[in-house]
Amino acid sequence: MxxxxxxxxxxxxxxxxxxxxxxxxxxxxxxxxxxxxxxxxxxxxxxxxxxxxxxxxxxxxxxxxxxxxxxxxxxxxxxxxxxxxxxxxxxxxxxxxxxxxxxxxxxxxxxxxxxxxxxxxxxxxxxxxxxxxVRPFLVHHFALTLAHFVRWQHDPSPHVRRWVSEGSRPRLPWGLQIRSLIEDPSPTLPLLRSLQDDPSPYVRRSVANHLNDIAKDHPGVVADWLEQHLPGADAGRKALLRHASRTLVKRGDRRVLKAWGLGSRFRGEARLAASPGRVAVGDALTLVATLVSSARSPQALAVDYVVHHVKANGGSSPKVFKGWSLTLAPGETRRLEKSHSLRPITTRRYYPGVHRIELQVNGSVVAEAAFTLRA
Incomplete structure (x- = not known):
C-alpha cells in the first residue's frame, strides 16, 4: 500500500x-x-x-x-x-x-x-x-505585493518567475481565493503577457493555469487573449494557450473554438454507445463513439463527452471529460473508444440511478447514451 x-x-x-x-x-x-x-x-x-x-x-x-x-x-x-x-x-x-x-x-x-x-x-x-x-499579502497588501511581482517577473530564478504567476492565480487550488482578481483579473494580465514566452516550461504551465482560472469567470478575456496571441505563435506558446483553453473548449465557447479552427458545426452522423448498461461504483464503462462525415472537405473536431452525474436529491450535475482531437476526412467513418472509470475519488461522490452521457463535437451535443449505476 x-x-x-x-x-x-x-x-x-x-x-x-x-x-x-x-x-x-x-x-x-x-x-x-x-x-x-x-x-x-x-x-x-x-x-x-x-x-x-x-x-x-x-x-x-x-x-x-x-x-x-x-x-x-x-x-x-x-x-x-x-x-x-x-x-x-x-x-x-x-x-x-x-x-x-x-x-x-x-x-x-x-x-x-x-x-x-x-x-x-x-x-x-x-x-x-x-x-x-503569499495569498494573504495579496488580500491585505495588494498594491505592494503586485509591485514586487512586477519587479520579480524578470528574476533569474524560474521558481521566482513561476511564483509570480502561480501565487497570483485568482482560484489557486488549495489556496486562499483572491476575490479582487476573481472580479477583475486585469492587474495580472501584464505579468502573464511577459511570462507566456518564458524559457522555462515550468513557468509557462503556470501561466496556462492562471489563464484557465480567469476563463472560469471571464471567458471573453481569454478569448481576446487567444485572438491576440495565438496567430503566429511558436510551438511553446501554442501548447500554453491550448492548456489555457481547456475549460472553454469543454464548455463549447464559440470564440475559443473558432480561434483553434474548431468553430464549424459537425457535418455528418454521430452515435454513442456505453457498455455495460448496468455498472457498480469502482467499475469501468466503455464508451464507443462513431462519427460518419457527410462533408466534402476535412473537418477539424474536438470530441468530448459530458456525464450527467446523479446527485443525492435525484437531480443531476454535468461534468465534461476530455475525449479526442482529430481531423475527419471527407466521407470518413471513425470509431473512437475510451474507458471511463467509476472509481471513487475525493472530489466526487457517486449516487445510484440512470446517468446520461452526451457526445459533444466542437461544442455541440450530437449523440446521447445512458447507463445505470447500481448502489
Whole structure:
C-alpha cells in the first residue's frame, strides 16, 4: 500500500528543522519546538500537520519578525537553479515540505512588515513554493505585493518567475481565493503577457493555469487573449494557450473554438454507445463513439463527452471529460473508444440511478447514451 501523502510532513522533518534553526540561532528552544510540533502529529492530516508546526515556530522564534525571518533564511538550503522540483531537506539546509509551515509562519507574522515578509517568501519559493503563503499579502497588501511581482517577473530564478504567476492565480487550488482578481483579473494580465514566452516550461504551465482560472469567470478575456496571441505563435506558446483553453473548449465557447479552427458545426452522423448498461461504483464503462462525415472537405473536431452525474436529491450535475482531437476526412467513418472509470475519488461522490452521457463535437451535443449505476 502506498505511503500516505501526509507522511511527507513527519517527525524526522520536524527534528531536522529544529536542528537547522538551532545552528543559526543558538538560543532557539529546539526541545520546546519539537515537543509542540510533534504532539499527536501522526494522528493529524497533512494541512493540520503543517499548521501545528507553524504554531510551534510562532512559539519558538523571536518576536522580532525581521530577526525571525533572517534565521529562517539562514537555515534554508542553497536555492534551486533549474526547474527541478525534487526539493528535500538535507545537511545543507531546509527545503521541500517543511516550506509549508515556514511559509505559514511568514504569512501570519509578516503582515505588519509585508516588504520584509515578501523578501523572505522570495527566498523560500526557491526551496519549496510560496504560492500559498503569499495569498494573504495579496488580500491585505495588494498594491505592494503586485509591485514586487512586477519587479520579480524578470528574476533569474524560474521558481521566482513561476511564483509570480502561480501565487497570483485568482482560484489557486488549495489556496486562499483572491476575490479582487476573481472580479477583475486585469492587474495580472501584464505579468502573464511577459511570462507566456518564458524559457522555462515550468513557468509557462503556470501561466496556462492562471489563464484557465480567469476563463472560469471571464471567458471573453481569454478569448481576446487567444485572438491576440495565438496567430503566429511558436510551438511553446501554442501548447500554453491550448492548456489555457481547456475549460472553454469543454464548455463549447464559440470564440475559443473558432480561434483553434474548431468553430464549424459537425457535418455528418454521430452515435454513442456505453457498455455495460448496468455498472457498480469502482467499475469501468466503455464508451464507443462513431462519427460518419457527410462533408466534402476535412473537418477539424474536438470530441468530448459530458456525464450527467446523479446527485443525492435525484437531480443531476454535468461534468465534461476530455475525449479526442482529430481531423475527419471527407466521407470518413471513425470509431473512437475510451474507458471511463467509476472509481471513487475525493472530489466526487457517486449516487445510484440512470446517468446520461452526451457526445459533444466542437461544442455541440450530437449523440446521447445512458447507463445505470447500481448502489
Amino acid at each position: 502506498p505511503e500516505p501523502f501526509k507522511n511527507l510532513i513527519n517527525a524526522a522533518l520536524v527534528r531536522a528543522c529544529g536542528n537547522h534553526l538551532h545552528r543559526h540561532w543558538h538560543d532557539f528552544d529546539r526541545r520546546g519546538f519539537e515537543a509542540r510540533a510533534l504532539a499527536g502529529l501522526d494522528a493529524l492530516e497533512m494541512k493540520a500537520r503543517a499548521m501545528q508546526i507553524a504554531d510551534a515556530l510562532e512559539a519558538s522564534l523571536p518576536d522580532d519578525f525581521d530577526r525571525a525571518a533572517g534565521i529562517i533564511e539562514a537555515a534554508l538550503a542553497p536555492p534551486a537553479r533549474s526547474d527541478e522540483l525534487d526539493f528535500k531537506t538535507t545537511d545543507a539546509g531546509l527545503a521541500g515540505w517543511i516550506g509549508w509551515p515556514l511559509g505559514e509562519f511568514i504569512a501570519r507574522r509578516g503582515q505588519a512588515e509585508p516588504q520584509r515578509a515578501l523578501r523572505a517568501l522570495r527566498e523560500l519559493t526557491q526551496r519549496f513554493t510560496s504560492e500559498f503563503a
